Amino acid sequence: AQSVSQHNHHVILSEAASLELGCNYSYGGTVNLFWYVQYPGQHLQLLLKYFSGDPLVKGIKGFEAEFIKSKFSFNLRKPSVQWSDTAEYFCAVKDSGAGSYQLTFGKGTKLSVIP
Amino acid sequence: DGGITQSPKYLFRKEGQNVTLSCEQNLNHDAMYWYRQDPGQGLRLIYYSQIVNDFQKGDIAEGYSVSREKKESFPLTVTSAQKNPTAFYLCASSISVGATNEKLFFGSGTQLSVL
Numbered sequence: 001a002q003s004v005s006q007h008n009h010h011v012i013l014s015e016a017a018s019l020e021l022g023c024n025y026s027y028g029g030t031v032n033l034f035w036y037v038q039y040p041g042q043h044l045q046l047l048l049k050y051f052s053g054d055p056l057v058k059g060i061k062g063f064e065a066e067f068i069k070s071k072f073s074f075n076l077r078k079p080s081v082q083w084s085d086t087a088e089y090f091c092a093v094k095d096s097g098a099g100s101y102q103l104t105f106g107k108g109t110k111l112s113v114i115p
Numbered sequence: 116d117g118g119i120t121q122s123p124k125y126l127f128r129k130e131g132q133n134v135t136l137s138c139e140q141n142l143n144h145d146a147m148y149w150y151r152q153d154p155g156q157g158l159r160l161i162y163y164s165q166i167v168n169d170f171q172k173g174d175i176a177e178g179y180s181v182s183r184e185k186k187e188s189f190p191l192t193v194t195s196a197q198k199n200p201t202a203f204y205l206c207a208s209s210i211s212v213g214a215t216n217e218k219l220f221f222g223s224g225t226q227l228s229v230l
Contacts, residue, residue, distance in 0.1 A: 009155065036219075043119075044205065044221040090157060094217075102173065103219065105150075107157035 002027045004093050006106035013081050014114050021076040021109050023091030033074040034092040034103070035065055044090070050074065051096070061085070086113045118142065121206050121222035128193065128200060129230050136191045136225045138206035146212040147189035148219070151175060152203040161204075164189055165212040193227060201229050 007022035025031060035047040048059025055067040065076045074091060091106040119140045128134045140147065145166050150158040160173030164183040178197025183189055189208075193200045204225045209217040 004157075006157075043223055044207075044219075046218050049218065102160060102163075105158040107155055 002031075002093055002095055002102075002104045004091055004104050004106035006089075006091055006109050008109045009107070010110045010112070012112045012114065015083055016080045017113075019076070019078040019081045019085070019111070021089055021091075021111070023074045023076065023106060025072050025074070025091075025093040025104075027093075027095055028072065030096045032094040032096050033065070033067055034094070035059065035063070035074075035076050036090045036092060036105075037087050038090070038108075039087045047076070047089070081111070081113050083113045083115045085111060087111060119206055119208055119220055119222035121204075121225050123225060124223070126225055126227045127230050128227060131195045133192055133194050134227065136193070136204055136206075136227070138189045138191065138222060140187050140189075140206075140208045140220075142208055142220060143186070144208035144210055144220070145186070146209045146217075147183070148207040148209075149173075149179070149181065149189070149191045150205040150207065152205055152224070158205065161191065163212060200227055202227060 003026040005024045033050040036044050037047045038044045048057050050057045050067045058064045063078050067074050088108045088110050090108045092103050094103045122137045148163040149161040152158050159175050161179050162170050162181040164170040167186050170181050170183050180192045206222040207219040209219050
């Protein structure tokens with residue numbers, strides 16, 4: 001079964017610092033990759049996704065993620081964080097083979113941005 | 116205003132009691148899901164449904180039951196067999212299960228606690 005590892009439980013950054021959140025998955029087949037974000041008091045929502053093509057994908061609010069197949073990784077990046085980026089971030093992976101219905105989530109990384 | 120509505124926001128369960136969490140969507144989505152979110156554990160799939168009158172177990176279905184009598188409704192019952200029910204429960208929906216680039220839409224969640 002697929003598993004997803006997010007390396008950091010809690011990351012604390014000052015505003016304008018650069019961000020990189022790690023995500024690795026276990027299964028080596030064809031996958032679809034997602035980052036979801038949960039802002040305080042809000043619904044979980046999609047930040048960005050990769051399913052084919054350019055391995056560097058851009059999402060909302062200046063976030064981007066790079067799919068590196070050889071490393072089974074899909075790290076999330078942002079060059080300069082803002083206080084409003086304080087949230088919990090979840091990486092998720094779906095095997096895109098036939099009959100693959102399950103989206104597997106990582107344990108999440110809490111990001112706290114200090115003004 | 117389309118979306119997913121979960122109720123109640125907070126729910127308390129007594130020992131030996133079954134409780135039902137409501138989830139309604141007006142997005143005309145075929146697929147619906149129930150996830151359990153525990154601190155530091157990420158999201159784990161309890162049940163999902165691809166279509167009306169059909170549902171499948173996820174990773175942690177024991178102690179839970181669901182029904183899907185209407186497209187827009189997917190209630191979750193936490194039975195007395197679930198020995199550790201205290202958690203945050205999230206309902207989600209997507210256009211269909213199995214689409215490789217499906218996006219999940221989430222409700223605002225129900226916090227269940229044991230008295």
